[in-house]
Amino acid sequence: MKRVLCTLACLLPAICAHAGWRGYVAAELLGFIEDPQDSRQHNSYVSLAIEPEYFHEWNQRDDLFTFKPYLMLAAHDNNRTHADLRELSWIHVARDWETNIGISKVYWGVTEAVHLVDVINQTDLVINEDGEDKLGQPMAKLTLVRDYGNFDLFVLPGFRERTFTDIEGRPRFGIPISDDALYESGAKELHTDFAIRWSRTLGEFDIGIAHFSGTGREPRFVARPAAISGMTISEITPLYEIVEQTSIDLQAIFGGWLWKLEAITRSGQGKRIRSLAGGYEYTFVGVNESQVDIGVITEYLYDSRGDSIDPAVIFASRPFFTSPFQNDLVLGARVTLNDAASSELLASVIVDMDGGGQSFNVEASRRFGDNWKLSLEGRGVMNIPAGNVLSSFEDESRIRVELARYF
Amino acid sequence: MKILPGILPALLLCLLPVAANAETAEEKGLAIAQEADRRDKGFGNYTNHVKMILKNKQGQESTREIRSKTLEVADDGDKSLTIFDNPRDVAGTALLSFTHREGPDDQWLYLPALKRVKRISSDNKSGPFMGSEFAYEDITSQEVDKYTYKFIRDDVLDGMDVFVFERYPKDEKSGYTRQLIWLDKEHYKERKIEYYDRKDSLLKTLTFSDYRQFEDKYWRALNMYMENHQTGKSTRLLQSSYEFNVDLTDRDFDKNSLKRAR
Numbered sequence: 067m068k069r070v071l072c073t074l075a076c077l078l079p080a081i082c083a084h085a086g087w088r089g090y091v092a093a094e095l096l097g098f099i100e101d102p103q104d105s106r107q108h109n110s111y112v113s114l115a116i117e118p119e120y121f122h123e124w125n126q127r128d129d130l131f132t133f134k135p136y137l138m139l140a141a142h143d144n145n146r147t148h149a150d151l152r153e154l155s156w157i158h159v160a161r162d163w164e165t166n167i168g169i170s171k172v173y174w175g176v177t178e179a180v181h182l183v184d185v186i187n188q189t190d191l192v193i194n195e196d197g198e199d200k201l202g203q204p205m206a207k208l209t210l211v212r213d214y215g216n217f218d219l220f221v222l223p224g225f226r227e228r229t230f231t232d233i234e235g236r237p238r239f240g241i242p243i244s245d246d247a248l249y250e251s252g253a254k255e256l257h258t259d260f261a262i263r264w265s266r267t268l269g270e271f272d273i274g275i276a277h278f279s280g281t282g283r284e285p286r287f288v289a290r291p292a293a294i295s296g297m298t299i300s301e302i303t304p305l306y307e308i309v310e311q312t313s314i315d316l317q318a319i320f321g322g323w324l325w326k327l328e329a330i331t332r333s334g335q336g337k338r339i340r341s342l343a344g345g346y347e348y349t350f351v352g353v354n355e356s357q358v359d360i361g362v363i364t365e366y367l368y369d370s371r372g373d374s375i376d377p378a379v380i381f382a383s384r385p386f387f388t389s390p391f392q393n394d395l396v397l398g399a400r401v402t403l404n405d406a407a408s409s410e411l412l413a414s415v416i417v418d419m420d421g422g423g424q425s426f427n428v429e430a431s432r433r434f435g436d437n438w439k440l441s442l443e444g445r446g447v448m449n450i451p452a453g454n455v456l457s458s459f460e461d462e463s464r465i466r467v468e469l470a471r472y473f
Numbered sequence: 474m475k476i477l478p479g480i481l482p483a484l485l486l487c488l489l490p491v492a493a494n495a496e497t498a499e500e501k502g503l504a505i506a507q508e509a510d511r512r513d514k515g516f517g518n519y520t521n522h523v524k525m526i527l528k529n530k531q532g533q534e535s536t537r538e539i540r541s542k543t544l545e546v547a548d549d550g551d552k553s554l555t556i557f558d559n560p561r562d563v564a565g566t567a568l569l570s571f572t573h574r575e576g577p578d579d580q581w582l583y584l585p586a587l588k589r590v591k592r593i594s595s596d597n598k599s600g601p602f603m604g605s606e607f608a609y610e611d612i613t614s615q616e617v618d619k620y621t622y623k624f625i626r627d628d629v630l631d632g633m634d635v636f637v638f639e640r641y642p643k644d645e646k647s648g649y650t651r652q653l654i655w656l657d658k659e660h661y662k663e664r665k666i667e668y669y670d671r672k673d674s675l676l677k678t679l680t681f682s683d684y685r686q687f688e689d690k691y692w693r694a695l696n697m698y699m700e701n702h703q704t705g706k707s708t709r710l711l712q713s714s715y716e717f718n719v720d721l722t723d724r725d726f727d728k729n730s731l732k733r734a735r
């Protein structure tokens with residue numbers, strides 16, 4: 067009887083919330099303070115994005131269907147105008163296992179400044195260079211729920227190429243990136259990848275250990291001989307290689323202290339890569355007897371790749387890549403007003419401890435009424451030495467204003 | 474020696490009324506809290522909907538809607554999963570919390586845009602829940618062991634016989650020095666709570682109304698009104714769609730369930 071009533075109630079999704087739509091439409095203005103380095107680029111960019119989501123739960127919530135398309139229409143930068151299926155998936159839940167079949171998104175990781183262990187989904191870099199937007203990934207995922215932790219087993223058929231801004235887009239590397247990617251595997255984007263992850267909560271600790279085997283989401287780049295003429299390079303081409311990546315992520319909470327660690331080791335792209343990010347966020351609750359919380363963030367970043375590129379490697383058409391965070395310290399503050407408008411501010415600076423300059427990042431947001439949200443973002447770099455990977459971002463200080471209507 | 478087993482209970486029975494009379498105000502306060510807790514035991518699990526109407530000093534209103542699932546845990550605090558429906562920008566955000574009788578509670582927050590699960594500190598218990606006048610500590614499971622008690626007086630509130638007692642949070646992270654509680658003698662349910670801030674001035678008053686009984690046993694207030702005397706703001710919390718014994722298990726309260734919460 068209860069079930070019949072429930073089914074009847076589901077005809078009114080607002081009451082039962084077993085099925086429904088939600089999402090947002092957002093308009094964004096991205097403005098640059100300095101004039102572009104390339105005359106084909108612009109000083110401001112506008113874009114419009116929509117991300118609706120339909121979900122349906124049935125079988126007493128043991129089954130969930132999700133459909134979440136995404137569309138961005140952008141001025142100037144043709145690569146930013148794009149559509150994607152963020153999710154089209156069916157999740158089934160049983161007592162000690164769970165499956166997720168279709169296109170979906172998975173997030174691994176704990177740190178704020180970089181996302182090292184998060185390797186399942188490709189980064190949708192044209193939306194925002196913070197790397198937090200992801201493309202939908204086809205997958206068959208099986209989760210085994212055991213007393214000694216959860217095991218996630220992934221089969222990942224099909225690969226998505228990273229999105230990059232085109233010639234007119236900003237910010238971008240000094241050299242435009244080709245749309246015509248190279249692959250190590252003959253199967254190219256049809257190569258099937260695998261991943262496994264064990265995760266467990268042990269008291270104050272949340273721990274995850276994972277291994278990924280397949281086409282690495284992060285490409286190296288090659289200046290093909292045809293793109294080199296004398297001392298100029300017209301474009302560089304992404305090279306997607308087969309990698310083996312093992313990772314650990316750990317967080318621990320002790321009162322107001324949240325400790326975080328992510329570490330990876332990856333082979334398959336030249337010399338083995340080791341990267342690490344670790345630190346803490348300490349939150350002062352109710353500062354000065356107000357309702358304001360202030361979190362202080364400190365993270366240390368290490369990457370074995372180093373932050374500069376040897377031009378000889380590029381001109382020899384050999385694959386290269388790098389990380390600006392070879393020995394860097396992140397200092398940040400998060401201010402949460404805890405007001406009815408959910409006002410928030412996050413400000414951080416990444417200091418290169420080998421004299422490689424500083425990166426600044428400020429993000430703020432608040433709600434207007436019940437359905438509108440305004441977000442502001444400012445980014446820039448300073449004191450970057452020549453030859454550093456960030457040098458092409460030197461005159462790319464920018465402000466992003468986004469107004470979103472949620473439904 | 475053989476007569477002892479017979480005599481002992483008789484002796485104890487004689488002692489009992491004496492013990493009750495000699496009870497201190499602290500013991501009586503604790504006994505009332507324990508009885509209230511005992512009467513609400515055995516609910517197993519339930520789901521419900523909550524709507525909060527926030528009103529600022531100028532009278533402007535905004536609303537919050539959440540759905541929650543609660544699981545009773547034997548010998549420990551309850552587990553709960555709260556899914557946010559409104560405002561729409563946080564729709565799909567979900568909070569998993571394991572309250573404990575002793576020590577800090579465990580809390581995880583799921584952010585749907587990133588699909589990220591964040592462990593969060595329970596130090597924020599004095600902070601406002603969704604910008605409302607309810608602090609986290611006002612709405613999480615009220616474990617008997619988290620307070621000490623003191624009986625104040627018997628009284629009558631709106632024609633009901635009530636106990637009036639105080640409770641003092643043991644946790645130094647609490648936003649309160651004390652809470653003054655009016656509890657009806659018939660059902661042992663709260664009718665009114667006054668919250669006193671760290672300087673011991675009256676901060677808020679919570680009044681409970683529209684009590685309904687579920688499963689012939691468990692009373693729940695469907696209307697709770699929290700008034701902040703220091704800011705002039707208020708929050709009305711309306712509960713509905715209570716369903717008890719809906720087959721919830723530990724699996725509905727793990728990090729996987731958080732990620733698929735809709």
